[in-house]
Amino acid sequence: MKIVVAIKQVPARDSLLKVNSAGSWIEDSDLSYEINEPDAYALEAGLQLKEKQGGEVVVVCAGPDRASQTIREALAKGADRAIHIESDETGVSDPLILARIIAKALESEKPDIVLTGLQSDDFGYGQTGVILAEVMGLPHATIIMNIEPEGAGIKVKRELEDGWFQNVEMPLPALLTIQSGATKLRYATLMGIKKAKAKEVKKLAAASLGESGAPSVRVLRIYIPEKTKKSQIFDGPPKEAAAQLVEKLRHEARVI
């Protein structure tokens, strides 16, 4: 079974974000980066599937030079090889254009399963996987908790709202977006890190993958949202702040 996992590198989750002076993107010079957390679960699902079914896990990642680090980490965790679509565009990108580029890069791969995280921590479109499925002509299912082989296809467990679930049977090849937290993430072993150095990373320039069309949405500017609710914030020493809070809860909100 050939399993492709699409991953993305994003600013670390606890980053303190500042908008650049043009309002076009965040100040990215001092940021540290990591794998988009939902994609880490997609990678984990891919590695577990390979352990059960055999085959190969290929990681595909679009991003600038610094994304090499995230790709190496995925290889160290057990992915067999990688495709790095080199693109310097760190700012806002159109998910349909990105999906067309990824689809082009995967043309010769003919995967049985393509996995993505359910959304990215930066743009948060939550749709690049579904768009990629449509561009590649694959059936898809989203927010997947579990994947089981079923005849020539698979049976997947989808998460729905309010604690509901649904099993869906589908043929292969197919694309799945993976829910975060459904399994534990593995760490790279020392052996894995050593082996990763010898693994193949195919580099493709995004521009070499052909015309991808004009964008259909444009981000005009980004900004820190204005607070709309009047919160009373206590930011003094813990003891003082706690006393102020309890006083307000007792005598103003009257909830205790």
Add this chain to the structure above:
Amino acid sequence: MSGILAVLEQRDGNLHKMSLEALAAAQQLGTELGLPVFAAVLGAEPEGLSGYQFDKLHVLEHDLLKQYTPDGYVIALKELIGRHGPKYILFPHTYQVRDFAPKLATSLGRVLVSDVVSHRVENGALILVRQLFQGKINADVRFEGDAPYFASIQAGAFRAGSLQTGSAPVEKSTPELTASQIRTKPGELFRESARAVDLGAAEIIVSVGRGIREAENIPVVQKLAEALGAELAASRPICDNGWLPMERQVGSSGQTVAPKMYVAVGISGAIQHLVGMKSSKTIVAINKDPEAPIFEVADYGIVGDLFQVVPAIIEALK
């Protein structure tokens, strides 16, 4: 091309609670942009739509639409869009919409602007606001190129209570659809287990998030819950890690609560959590990041290290 089409969600004839918010969004944009407003539902005509003012309700009926599939929904809606040519197509940002709306937009060479929180009209052009970085940053977004334009509306961004009353004629139609076009086979919906904890009945809830760092630290907030006579709840990552049982999860995939007081400890406030608790009467947030979105909905907040703040609150309660 003209008009605004709100695609509403129903299951077994029951309208999804966010459907009316999407309809309210369509009405409001219709007024601001001077466009007629249409709605569409697939599978069956739901209860609860009569009494609202819009131009027509399209009910798309077919045996193959009784159960949701992305292929069936996209084929049926594509045909409706082709027939009527709406300029704007709005959806409630539900799990189901996330499953098929990007595919529908892609099949027409367009991009869905997902999870819209607000909008404005500038010189006749629609500008949508959506969130980046889990609500820490907003973006103003504009459509480019030719219509149709697709957008999904976040829970609570528009109020169902603001809907204009009136009536709408119903037009039923049956799209061309064959079983071979539908590649996935959906099973029945199920729940994992009966819920033993009914957070909905709790007057006070103390809820814990990633800020707690380790399972061993849960007693820190447990003690606060005891001091307040509160139920203990959690955001998703805590339950995913097994530090607290799933039945104590608040948010879009867990329970929706509206207690007298909700105390969020070490929860940054991703939208998936906020939709589950933002109707609480009094919200208290404790977080080390002053920019955390949870402070946006909080009535009272303490910026600081929860491992110092929480014991200090317990002490102050004595």
